[in-house]
Amino acid sequence: MRIEEIVYKDYLIFTKQSELPEYVIKIMNEDLQLLSSHDATDKVKVRNKQLPLGVALVYNIVAEAGFSYDELKKFLPLTKKNLAKLLSALYKKNNDGIKNIWIQWMLQFIGFQYGTKYAVSYQASDFVVPDDVILEKNKLVNKLNSGEIDAVEFDEKIKELAKELIKRYEREGRSISDLIHSGGAKNEISNIQRMLLARGLSINSKGEINKVVTTSLAEGHKPDEYVAGASEAITSQYHKSRSTAKPGYLVRSLNELLSQIHISEKEDCGSKKCLELVITNELIAESILNRYDCNGKLITSPPRIGTKIxxxxxxxxxxEDGICRKCLGEIFFKKGYKPGDPLLIVSTSIADALTASALKSAHTGTKLNLQKVDFRKEI
Ligand SMILES: [Zn+2]
Structure with a gap:
């Protein structure tokens, strides 16, 4: 289907077909032609460059805005973050606002076409584990069964094997390595381990070790192993549902408290009392930037770790009318707040961070992390 027909039929109902700029019609028809006649893994030639299909489609569009391939390369792989950077670079580079909107539209359009054509980024064959790795894993299972190694050692060794497997996939350029890199909970080694090698130690709802599951999701669990895994999943969900309520409650309390508090009209309340902090890590050191020290001096560089301040x-x-500038620090003023403004914004940002961390705990909160301890050495 040609772009004129698509636009006419489904998209851009506010724009007449005749109002599509010449270059948009040309580029989109080229891209749609490439998309319909190639597979995702094909390399295609576009503007004298031999590129993987996805990159070629994007390059063909951004080249119109004056991007060279080397410039585009800085934004690859085109993750959500990188796409945002690319778009902001586009607006800095090109002063033609209308053209920028068209370029953005083309990226969106071809991204949608590409994304829906290849709804699955990974093929079943990507999840086939190489024979020698299977052999290595079976050796470990045999050692576990014969009692040569214990559950903890098995878990450690399987994790090592998973790390090696990931490295190998990356070397071979298999698309599963994108899955590992694409962030969130997905890039954890334990997920690859569970998917391809063995689940390893599983715990029950009381937090006790259930059993050692030696099969992976890819090869399939036996019924008892499935139940062992499911009870761990239930524990995770329980922790998640229990902990999400806490930040919710906190934000309500904070809202109620902070709705009454404003930035004071006073510069300095003259309070002599100060908060003593021990700088134990960089995060704390960074967090006191733009605050005032006890002598009323602005802190502009992070203090050394290990010091007290x-x-x-x-x-x-x-x-009496809120919190003064010296006690509050410059953080809010830098963001454009003025005396008299409410401090309600603080509760929202605290609650956002807490909710995110509570939700994340479903992935890591109930995972077993066992370590061998040699008590003779410890004593
Ligand atoms: Zn004060």
Missing amino acids: KIRSPLYCKA
């Missing part, structure tokens, strides 16, 4: 804090503010 006293800072002005809203905890000890004596201002």
Whole structure:
């Protein structure tokens, strides 16, 4: 199907076909032609460059905005983040606003076409484990069954094997390595381990070791192994559902408290009390930037780790109409807040961070992390 027909039939109902710029028609017809006549794994030639199909489709579009292939390369792989960077680079590079909107539209359009044509990015064959790795795994299973190694050692060795497997996939350029790199909970070694090698230690709802599951999701679990895995999943879900309520409650409490508190009109309440902090890590060191120390001096560089520092804090503010500038620090003023503004924004940002971390705990909260301890050495 040609772009004119698609636009006419389904898209851009507010734009007449005749209003499509000449270059949009040309580029989109080229891209749609490439898309319909090639597979995702094919290399195709576009603007004198031999490129993988996905890259070629994007390059053909952004080249129109003056991007060279080397410039585009900086934004590959085109993840959500990189796409945002590419678009902002586009707006900086090209002053033609209308053209930028068309380029953005073309990227969106071809991205949708490409994404729906190849709804599955990974093929079943990507999940076939090489024979020698299977052999290695079977050796470990035999050692476990004969008692040569215990459950903890088995778990460790399987994890090592999973790491090696990932490295090999990356070397071979198999698309499963994209899955590992694409972030979130997916890039954990344990997920690859569970999927391809063996589930390993599983726990029951009381947090006790259930059994060692020696099969993977790819080869399939035996009924008892399936139940062992399911009870762990239930535990994870329980922890998740129990912990998500807490940040929700906290944000309500904070909202109620903070809705009354404003940035004071006062510069300095004159409070003599300060909060003493021990700088134990970089995160804490960074967090006190733009706050005032006890002498009223602005902290502009992070203090050394291991030192103690006293800072002005809203905890000890004596201002009657809110919190003064010295106790609050410059953080809010840098964001454009003025005296008199409410501090409600703080509760939202705290709650967002807490909710995200509570949801993440479903992946890591109930995982067993056993370590061998040599008590003779410890004593
Ligand atoms: Zn104060």
